[in-house]
Amino acid sequence: MAKKRVFISFDYDNDEGAKIMLAGQAKHEDSPFDFKDASLKEPLTGDWEAKVRRRMDNIDVVVVLCGEKTHTAKGVAAEVKIAQEKGKEYFLLAAYSDKTCTKPTTALSPDKMYNWTWDNLKILIGGGR
Structure with missing residues (x-):
């Protein structure tokens, strides 16, 4: 089975460490996903959204x-x-098990937030939601 191409959306100012850990999991031998860092480190100005749209053209899941x-x-x-x-x-993944994690404002009401475990991540990437 081909690995899923993943785009990771995260709060750059507060959760970059969690993103680095998640990206590291893509390197596991049994990882069901590939990750290429598509993070934009620049402020939300100019053609920022156009760049994100182009990057999302080549991914399977967010x-x-x-x-x-x-x-x-x-x-x-x-x-x-x-x-x-x-x-x-896309799916929402709680970045921390010991903190109160919040949803983005554009999440839909049925969007559930899942606990971040390796087993959960593999199921979620595979479409099990």
């Missing part, structure tokens, strides 16, 4: 890493909205 301040992260909200508009699969 993993939305949710931290304590995700509800205030405008970039994450925009990325989720773009994923929805493009009809891309």
